[in-house]
Amino acid sequence: MKQISIDIETYSSVNLAKAGVYRYTASDDFELLLFSYSIDEGPVKVIDLTQGETIPQEIINVLSDQTVIKSAFNAQFERVCLSAFLGTHLKPQGWHCSMVWSATLGLPLSLKTVGIVLGLDKQKIEEGKNLVRYFCTPCKPTQTNHGRTRNLPYHNPAKWQLFKQYNRRDVEVEVEINQKLARFPVQESEWHNYWLDQEINDRGIMLDQQLVTNAINCDQSFRQKYLDEAHDLTGLDNPNSPTQLKEWLHDQGVDIPSLAKADVASALKSTTGDVRKVLLLRQQLSKSSVKKYTAMQTALCPDGRVHGLLQFYGANRTGRWAGRLVQVQNLPRNSMPDLKEARQLIRSNNQDILGLLYDSVPDVLSQLIRTAFIPKPGCQFYVADFSAVEARVIAWLSQEQWRQDVFEKNGDIYCESASQMFHVPVVKHGINGHLRQKGKIAELALGYGGSVGALKAMGALNMGVKEEELQPLVDMWRQASPNIVQFWWDVDKAAMDCIKQHLDTETHGICFKYRSGCFFIFLPSGRRICYAKPKIGTNRFGNESITYEGIGPTKKWERLETYGAKLVENIVQATSRDLLANAMQNLNKAGYAIVMHIHDEVVIKAPKGTSLEKIEGIMATIPNWAKGLKLNAAGFISDFYKKD
Template identity: 50%
Template sequence: MKHLSIDLETFSSVPIQKAGLYKYVQSPDFEILLFAYSFDGAPATVVDFTAGERLPADVLRALRDSTCIKHAYNAAFEWYCLEQAGYLSGLSRRDALAQWRDTMLHALYCGFPGSLEAVGSALGLPEDKRKLTTGRTLIRTFCVPRTPTVRDPRTRIRPQDEPEKWALFKAYNRQDVATEMEIERRLSPWAVPEPVQAQWITDQIINARGVRLDLELVCGARECNARATQQLTAEAAKISGLSNPNSVAQLVEWLQAETGEELSDLRKDTVADLLGAELSSDKARRMLEIRQELGKTSVKKYAAMDTAVCADGRVRGLLQFYGANRTGRWAGRIIQPQNLPRTYLHGAELDRARTWVQARKTDHISLLCGAVPDVLSQLVRTALIASEGCKFVDADFSAIEARVIAWLAGEEWVLEVFRTHGKIYEAQASQMFGVPMESIVKGRPEYALRQRGKVATLTLGYQGGVGSLVSMGALRMGIPEEDLPDIVRRWREANRRIVDLWYGVEIAALDTIKTGRENTVLGIRFSLTGNRDCSFLTVTLPSGRALFYAQPFIGTNRFGREALQYWGPGKTSKKWEPLETYGGKLTENIVQAIARDCLAEKIERLEAAGYPVVFHVHDEVVIDCPHDRADLDAVCKMLSEPIPWAPGLPLAADGWVGDYYTKD
């Protein structure tokens, strides 16, 4: 079988970082500038389209040849560019994508960062085999438009304008292919499993399919927000007398003088806490309320939608496959569908609010629904709408992580809850506090225990303690701080098998690194693998997929105890650095990865059954299908069916059918 490695350099006036791949490529001025390629590891050749060069016949044949595997770093880019340029005409998307392998996915699967330069550095590639650091400057020079000036009216730089830089750019293009091939060579012992490869193909189809936008709502929301911002800013200036009431420094100084209290910042949580406390000044309270309204960053998503929407009214590329390092869960892109604000308006009230925003009736909104920025924030989800003649079918797994961890640990009483009534919060409270479950109902004193069962279920499954309860909002729920240690103790006593799971996986991981022996805990296999280029601790899941921890070693944690450490992208720095983990965190990785595999499995089944998914969020899928196929029961039944590699895992799903996206 032949292998063809490809790297493209392109031009488009559309900003790809903000608008995404699909609008970028669909721009009328999009063009492929350079096409670097290599057959079977040979030195790369660069085809310069700007000089009138064309692809050789063997490359043209290979692009459509199912026996030739195409490789690229972030292969979705090369695939879509070539599809839109007509090089893949006559092939269905699924057939065309089946011929591609994404080296970036390979790196992500093995626990490495996403960028080509970062992977080269993490793998220790020598300087002459890494992505050239001059690449960013060259891309800015030749691949993006420039702002014309009186002295230089050019809107873009052409190769003939900068011939020396263009020669360097061609070398950069050639080097990218060499770097990608070297990465692929080093990671070749740990191939991406076929099921994951199939999921990547489906993900590209979903991303290219896109989801329709309510453009009237998007435009109306942006106009209403501009009016509301102007009004609120004017009100704030009138109340405070400040020249710029949006200035944090000015507002902090004014609030301190007005209230007599010291303030260090005006972050979202700080403002919420101040509004929740007793304030001596009504003016200060109103200024904080205005600050809170003006600070709703979620309304900026309307601008993101407007920037990314394609000519057919759809926004594409909302999901990043394997976006979460290690677990392989999807990440959000463009409008970040996994981070949309909640909707508290429902039914007729929600429909009215949408109609008024479309009609730019800000007075109606503020009079009958509340503060305009807050309403606009709630309506962000509803800008995603079903296609003409279609309905959304939205279905999500019920308490998927709680089910998976109980199944993995063999916490039988929890599994029995999920197999029967499913009231896990009441059942958890009953187990923790020794009260009959039937007494935990509204109207009885014992019902207050449900809140404790809920926060414990959502917080403590991954070895969390008092700090985790506080972070989850236990204090804001009215639970006294002195009661939190008792909640932790009671939860752990009621869920001993889950507690055993934490320590079991930690012991197995440490022993594997120390001795090199394989260890298996409740069907999860820990093993060491490596060669002179790479070494990993791998954690093989029931699905057959593995989690990779690069360059593992035994270190010492802050308590002076042995701890598993490995190299990975830092959570805040994003740099390749040593990271530390422990039993609870390993359990979280494993459980979330299994939950991810459940979702991926179901998406494949839905697509095969003719239910087109347009996007998904954690454990929720959104299907855009004709009215006569919008069958919620059928979809929920498919999500609830057993998974072959997870016998005994009780799955359940629920959802809704509607014209636009919301949170039921």
């Protein structure tokens, strides 16, 4: 036996989508219902555990045998569920995930959609979703079903037989996907990255349960207080209702497009009296500070940790990680100077003092979300992240030497960019320091071909930049960074030539290849980015453009458009991701326990007294494929997670 493809069906009263597979399997009523498997792409066998059938010992032995590949679509689910069923931790090594394999080729993260896109002979059974809902989740007790809370096979034998067919078909589809993708195998180094990702998810991260519980209670108390105040001011039955509140505002002579954050903030600039008070209360009520605390509670496992917060290859173009459950990739920032003191007030449930000290309790709760993650007793968090990694990568790839020189000295890229643009020295909090903000906006908005629209989207107008200054800013930035601009055009030409002629092309050490209806960009690391079914089309300006098939903004499979600067963005972000993966592998080999990572930042749980400098040094180690890159990492030590 070289490989076994697996699909399982399970039952648990825990909501899988909200709580995650680790909490799902920790439920007392978790049960394995069906186990289907195919050995070396042979016939599929279905084992019905509800009817007393058992998994052969040979197959059980294989599940922990790292020399035999265990393959499943979203293999984390199968591995974690089978670990719970067997009562032993199945290590990720030796497990392959065909969902990850699909993602490496730019395909969707859904078995059904992948099957459709690939045009498989066998497709996922349509009734599957209803069957899963019927047999795998609790049902509502009714008079018709005699008050039961769960559907068992004997309640509907015909449905159960169809469910077994559904389970069998999922393995058949998974096997066929593997056969279709066989010509483009996943690099072994990526499977090692996947296994490390699974180890991090298995390890989990501790929660300060007292803080989480008190934060939720505090939010409820202050929400009620704000509602009561708004009710007294407006007389409305539900002052939190957008319809009722907009009507009340209209009666007060204030017409507002919507009660969205931006519109409320705009209206506050010109309102006074009770209207202003009501809008301020609306701001407090609309904050979603408590939702992540609730998500933490829902996903909390019996070991006091949350697991499964990261999705490997969640961004299937660049290969970056995505957040799951608590969505750690978009946690609110914290800027409070007295973060520790505010945190202690919540932990001690001192709501009266909290209300006296802070104008906005929801804002305090929002800023404290990160601090709910804590290390185990005797340890601290050692947090290290890359400094301006995307700016460093694009400077390295485009060979923009003055930028490389800045990073060599660990200088301030925003100051130096402003200096290059305005031809005067710019020092943070010093000479011409007011220009640094313009340099920062330009750096963040313009690196990937952005223009006036990108500056506006970045909030340039709200930061004091005038409308008439926007285009000159774009022009000055591009003049100051000619190699980056040329990089966009060189990538655009190389990609166009490759797709048109089906020939290999190269620029800036990056290879472009057309293979079997796919366009590949080979990164410096050796990893590839894939664009399915590429074509040369015509854009809205009447110029030639590159199109390909992928998941669009509507989450549907559709034809998308790209261009040189956008491809550069993918290349830079994917390379930055590879640097992070390399750093995590090095940290793991050195014995550091990574519990979480966010964007370009790694969170390590380690005993007090561990050397932060050593961690920073490992993080900033340049891989062999990135010689000449000016990489730097900086970190801090804390008793709870935060943004330093």
